[in-house]
Amino acid sequence: MVRRFKPAIKYRRGTRTHGWGRVGQHRKSGSSGGKGMVGFHKHKWSFVMVHAEETSGWPFYGKHGFKQPKQISVxxxxxxxxxxxxxxxxxxxRGAAVKEGGRYVVDLLKLGYNKLLGGGEVSRPLVVYTPVATRAAVEKIAKAGGEVRIVHGVIHR
Structure with a gap:
């Protein structure tokens, strides 16, 4: 059967401090050195060093990472x-692509895209204007007889 009180608690009933010494010890947060994360860079630093990963203080202390400003994030x-x-x-x-000399000319920026990836297969020649393209995309389009033209100065990196 589950006990409501530990035997020690029952034994200490009426002793006022329950074995914690002078009156006021083991009350509220003053005995622990402060509430929550308080004191982790001062009197609780040994706790940080024992329980932190690789003794760097993380995740208890310090700033972690950063948020990139919107004006420079892509x-x-x-x-x-x-x-x-x-x-x-x-x-x-629709008029979003033009056929010139047997090759389709496509401007990805006008279509709302800003990066060309290399997934899938290409069989017809394309001339693609884009700010960024992966190596696989450039190779596949070149193999099909087209080319990728990089538009500089559009995306800040």
Missing amino acids: EWRPINVGRLEELVEEMES
Whole structure:
């Protein structure tokens, strides 16, 4: 059967301090050196060094990482070369892509994309204007007879 009180508690009933010495000890947060994370860089530093990972103080003490300012952070809007090839005829009918000399010319910035990725396959020649492209995307488009032209100065990095 579960006991409501430990035997020591029952034994100490009426002793006022329950074995914690002078009156006021073991009350509230003063006996522990402060509430919560207080004192971790002063009188509780040994606790930080014992329980922190690799004794660096983390995660108890210090700042962790940073938040990049919005004006310099880039919100990537990528598209794969395979998806681009699927959409190219539809884009030509809308006027978003132009056919010049047997090759489709596509400006990804006008379409709302800012990065070209190398997923999928390309069979027709494309000329793609984009701020950023992966090596795989450039190789696949070149293999199909097209080219990737990088637009500089659009994305701050």
